[in-house]
Amino acid sequence: MSAAHPALALLAAAFAVAGSRGIAQRVLRVAGPALALAIWWSLEPGSTTGASVGGFEVLTVRVDALSLVFGLAMCGIALIGSVYSLHQRSAAESAAALVYAAGSLGVIFAGDWLTLFACWELMAVSSLLVIWSGASPRALAAGSRYLLVHAAGGATLLAGILLHVSRGGSFRVTPLDPSTADPVAFWLILTGVALNAAVPPLHAWLTDAYPEASVGGAVFLSAFTTKTAVYLLIRVFPGTELLVPLGVAMALYGVVYAVLENDVRRLLAYHIVSQVGYMVAGVGLGSPLALDGAAAHAYCHILYKALLFMGAGALIHATGRRKLTELGGVAGSLRWVVALYAVGAVSISGFPLFNGFVSKSMVISAAGEAHRSWTELLLTLASVGTFLHTGLKLPYFAFFAPDRGLAVRPVPANMYVAMAAAALLCFGIGVAPGLLYAQLPNGGGYAPYTAVHVATSVQLLLGTGLAFWALRGKLGGEPTRSVDADWLYRTPGRRLGGAIVEGCAGFGREAARGASALAARVAVATAAPTRLFAPFLDLLRGERTPDTAGFDEDAARMPIGATVLSVVAFLCAIALLAG
Amino acid sequence: MTRAGLAAAAVLALAVGVEVLAHGDHAGGFWHAIPGFHFVFGLLACYAIVVLSKGLGRLGIQQPDGDEWEP
Numbered sequence: 001m002s003a004a005h006p007a008l009a010l011l012a013a014a015f016a017v018a019g020s021r022g023i024a025q026r027v028l029r030v031a032g033p034a035l036a037l038a039i040w041w042s043l044e045p046g047s048t049t050g051a052s053v054g055g056f057e058v059l060t061v062r063v064d065a066l067s068l069v070f071g072l073a074m075c076g077i078a079l080i081g082s083v084y085s086l087h088q089r090s091a092a093e094s095a096a097a098l099v100y101a102a103g104s105l106g107v108i109f110a111g112d113w114l115t116l117f118a119c120w121e122l123m124a125v126s127s128l129l130v131i132w133s134g135a136s137p138r139a140l141a142a143g144s145r146y147l148l149v150h151a152a153g154g155a156t157l158l159a160g161i162l163l164h165v166s167r168g169g170s171f172r173v174t175p176l177d178p179s180t181a182d183p184v185a186f187w188l189i190l191t192g193v194a195l196n197a198a199v200p201p202l203h204a205w206l207t208d209a210y211p212e213a214s215v216g217g218a219v220f221l222s223a224f225t226t227k228t229a230v231y232l233l234i235r236v237f238p239g240t241e242l243l244v245p246l247g248v249a250m251a252l253y254g255v256v257y258a259v260l261e262n263d264v265r266r267l268l269a270y271h272i273v274s275q276v277g278y279m280v281a282g283v284g285l286g287s288p289l290a291l292d293g294a295a296a297h298a299y300c301h302i303l304y305k306a307l308l309f310m311g312a313g314a315l316i317h318a319t320g321r322r323k324l325t326e327l328g329g330v331a332g333s334l335r336w337v338v339a340l341y342a343v344g345a346v347s348i349s350g351f352p353l354f355n356g357f358v359s360k361s362m363v364i365s366a367a368g369e370a371h372r373s374w375t376e377l378l379l380t381l382a383s384v385g386t387f388l389h390t391g392l393k394l395p396y397f398a399f400f401a402p403d404r405g406l407a408v409r410p411v412p413a414n415m416y417v418a419m420a421a422a423a424l425l426c427f428g429i430g431v432a433p434g435l436l437y438a439q440l441p442n443g444g445g446y447a448p449y450t451a452v453h454v455a456t457s458v459q460l461l462l463g464t465g466l467a468f469w470a471l472r473g474k475l476g477g478e479p480t481r482s483v484d485a486d487w488l489y490r491t492p493g494r495r496l497g498g499a500i501v502e503g504c505a506g507f508g509r510e511a512a513r514g515a516s517a518l519a520a521r522v523a524v525a526t527a528a529p530t531r532l533f534a535p536f537l538d539l540l541r542g543e544r545t546p547d548t549a550g551f552d553e554d555a556a557r558m559p560i561g562a563t564v565l566s567v568v569a570f571l572c573a574i575a576l577l578a579g
Numbered sequence: 580m581t582r583a584g585l586a587a588a589a590v591l592a593l594a595v596g597v598e599v600l601a602h603g604d605h606a607g608g609f610w611h612a613i614p615g616f617h618f619v620f621g622l623l624a625c626y627a628i629v630v631l632s633k634g635l636g637r638l639g640i641q642q643p644d645g646d647e648w649e650p
Contacts, residue, residue, distance in 0.1 A: 259632030260641055373608040380617075384624040451601035456617040458594040462587055463621025471629055480641040 003047040009035035010102035033079035059111025065441040084418035085216025093133035100126040139212040157192025196229035204486035211265035215313030239286025247281025255385030262477035282363040288442035293362030300355035304347035307422040311341030324477025329403025343423035349387035358433035
């Protein structure tokens with residue numbers, strides 16, 4: 001049974017948006033994701049769409065439980081993000097954002113490696129345009145670095161895919177078994193996907209670029225790239241042991257850097273790294289509960305992280321400031337923004353009744369069931385850091401810190417509508433987790449609302465809250481920037497690149513100079529061949545030919561006697577040969 | 580103690596009480612058998628995260644947000 005592709009609605013909308021303006025353009029920006037959602041609704045598990053291309057069975061649509069749950073999240077957030085950014089007038093950015101969402105859906109529903117890679121790269125290029133649409137020098141520079149990193153990641157993934165298929169691996173996107181797959185192909189594909197999942201030290205593109213996008217663009221960015229990579233990890237690398245320590249390291253890495261961060265959206269970006277760490281660890285654990293937990297947490301994370309970015313974006317839109325050291329005293333003017341941000345904050349922090357509580361705990365419980373005490377404890381530690389920064393530090397210092405006399409301009413109604421929709425979904429899934437669990441590949445099979453789980457979660461949050469209150473004097477923003485892995489290509493890498501370019505240019509200059517000198521000598525020798533024999537002729541004539549003289553035909557010309565002699569010799573030779 | 584502090588203390592007491600009364604077998608680590616562990620863990624973990632992060636920042640991770648970072 002063939003199936004339509006939700007991405008087609010987004011691509012069609014993107015083309016239409018690029019060629020329209022005004023009300024029509026805004027309608028199209030919302031209609032595209034709405035139509036994609038309607039197509040998603042019509043998809044039946046087990047249905048496929050494909051064709052034979054050059055002997056390969058290309059499957060552009062493969063519908064199963066995993067692709068459906070991720071597809072729903074992507075269609076939904078594309079709609080919410082489009083509504084949120086309706087006040088932004090850039091047709092190019094809106095079209096790029098829709099293509100970005102289409103690329104993500106293309107990867108999620110791809111049944112073969114060729115389709116997957118094409119959509120993977122479509123996602124990379126369109127997300128770059130979204131970043132560049134930030135239209136500041138910092139956005140342009142961050143986008144250029146983003147391009148550099150993702151070009152390397154894409155090339156790594158492509159090399160892995162080509163090697164995998166050429167060594168007899170399946171053309172279909174199926175789980176890779178490290179014991180049977182080509183080991184080089186396995187690690188190349190894993191590295192390419194891990195880069196998009198922002199696994200340290202391959203993560204710095206995210207925290208570098210996302211805060212530089214426009215407020216609407218950042219909402220799209222927060223959802224698609226990393227979660228599409230998580231989807232692919234679940235699909236291809238379930239139970240890969242290395243992902244457990246990597247996921248735990250990610251969860252803690254983001255938390256540590258968030259303490260030091262002053263930029264509100266960069267702080268949230270570090271928490272993307274941290275939250276994706278839970279998903280990566282869940283994939284590595286590999287049990288049905290852990291894999292469902294990774295998928296459920298990706299779904300919930302897309303919603304609450306978008307809500308947090310929307311709240312931060314509304315704050316930036318209203319005040320024009322993005323750093324904690326420049327913000328404060330605006331809670332009274334932005335009550336609804338504070339309230340809606342708070343829903344995202346309690347969701348990511350794992351408060352009962354909100355979606356983070358019902359998804360994050362699945363991965364932590366899966367670690368407990370696997371008797372991995374350190375994994376369980378360290379992931380719990382990371383969740384303390386999440387509440388500390390996203391739930392307490394950021395809102396306290398951005399909204400409630402002493403008034404700095406900032407002028408606050410109104411927040412557009414479309415921003416509120418989008419934030420309210422995301423908040424409603426965060427709460428809805430929190431109180432009715434069965435709706436989400438029923439969509440999961442293994443059926444969820446998890447009971448989050450046990451008395452002990454609620455009680456221990458409340459204790460953890462209270463302990464964190466008490467510590468924050470005691471430490472709040474030390475947690476304010478500082479006018480600093482944290483050195484991260486991007487330092488490698490921002491400082492020594494830039495210098496090395498500059499040195500290579502300068503070296504090549506210098507070599508080129510010297511080569512050109514040498515070639516010019518050689519050409520000059522050849523030109524002189526060609527015009528006056530006797531110059532080559534000048535030393536011998538000088539001996540015959542008894543005088544020295546001046547070196548610096550230009551072309552002098554008298555000097556160049558052979559003596560008349562020599563010409564006569566050579567003509568006579570030539571004629572004698574002919575006569576001898578003829579005779 | 581402020582009203583908010585009293586409310587938090589009451590909620591904490593209730594949470595620990597529920598944990599003690601409803602405690603059953605748990606597949607996780609040993610600490611699940613210790614009533615109130617999660618409150619103490621949250622408190623100490625928060626301190627540890629702040630101290631560790633600030634320490635790493637002082638060791639060189641934090642740099643002045645100056646021109647050298649600009650594009």
